[in-house]
Amino acid sequence: MTTTDMTTEPGLDEEQQEAIENCVDDWFTQDRARDYVREVVAKSGTSFGPGMAIMSRPQREAMYAIYAFCRDVDDTADDVTIGEDVRLDKLQLWRDEIDALYNDDPNWLTSLALLEPVYAFNLPKEEFLAMIDGMAMDAAETMRAPSREELALYTRRVAGSVGILSMRVFGPNDAIADKFALTLGDAFQLTNILRDVAEDGARGRVYLPREYMEQFGVPVPVTPEDVPATLHHPALGQVCAALADEAAALYRECDELAVQLDSRAIRPARVMWRVYAAYLQEMQARGWANPLATVRFSKFKKLRLAASGLFG
The missing domain is CATH 1.10.600.10 (Farnesyl Diphosphate Synthase)
Incomplete structure (x- = not known):
């Protein structure tokens, strides 16, 4: 030994x-x-x-x-x-x-x-087991237009678990810290969903909520073969815009929660937050005429955004 x-x-x-x-x-x-x-x-x-x-x-x-x-x-x-x-x-x-x-x-x-x-x-x-359970939802190949309830469960598992684990590492460990971690995790996950619509669709997955699809008249995919019709429907941008508004509201809620936490302890979270919030802002500024377009940042831009989170 x-x-x-x-x-x-x-x-x-x-x-x-x-x-x-x-x-x-x-x-x-x-x-x-x-x-x-x-x-x-x-x-x-x-x-x-x-x-x-x-x-x-x-x-x-x-x-x-x-x-x-x-x-x-x-x-x-x-x-x-x-x-x-x-x-x-x-x-x-x-x-x-x-x-x-x-x-x-x-x-x-x-x-x-x-x-x-x-x-x-x-x-x-x-929280480790929750992450595995979330990945099992992906592995089962049923994540196509989940209900709001199913999407919330998925997001709690795959993003909330990381948020809670990360917050334990950062230091804060109370109800406000957990609420902040879960809210920021939700915001990150919705941002990822919006950024990766085309990539997920290529795998036969659509994480956009069923209720928005029904509201805007977008066909709800049942099988992988149904996914292209969903992705190329002219109203898909309205679905994405509605979900983007939700994500933006979550980032605003994080602002309110962050002031109740030790600012130095959550600096790593703030750095990540700036990058993900910028992805969402870029997508919203671009508009949703082509929701399949992917937003990517250069390493330099990510570092610049990270610095703004660290020193801003």
Whole structure:
């Protein structure tokens, strides 16, 4: 057993540190796991990258591990090279691995990288499981024009879970912090849905809510073959505009909640917030004549927006 590469993290007592060290052997080391999740983030080009960069090392390593977990389960849900049953089976393996993680017995690099953060930041197990449940909704290939209730459940699972986990890492841990995390997560997810209408449609998915489609006379897709008719309907832009108004209202609500939180603690969230809010503003300014057009920012622009969140 090798423990010389281990470092004692803030928030860990001696018993917790010993439990972590007992999980590490000469081949499967914590440092190797950290390197792995760091590489996942570096290769992804994620918009969350600038927010992670300004954190303390323990916070940054925690967020790298959380991101790598989310990326892995998301890639599993989106893997078109395997069947639905296989995707769901692989997600079940992740549920089993989360159980192993919380029993101090992780088996995979990503879960090993999560071990110290779970203790140091008191990360709730149920949020990891919620993320997996959300990805299972994707893997089941039924996400076509969900009802408002189904979309809210999906968003809570795939975005709210990340928000709660992230807020634990940032520091605030109370009802206001959770409300802020969930609201910002909803705003991010609706922004993603609007930005990726064409990309999701190519996978046979339409996350725009059924009620708006019915309101504006857009055909509700039932099968993947129905999706093109939905995406090319002339009223689809009205559906997107209505959902964009909802997202903008969520960002405004975040403004109201943020003033009740420690401004320094939520700086990483504010950095990410500026980038995502700018995506929404760009789409709204462009208009919805072509809702399939994709908005992308250069790395320089994302860094500039991140800086405005950090210093603005």
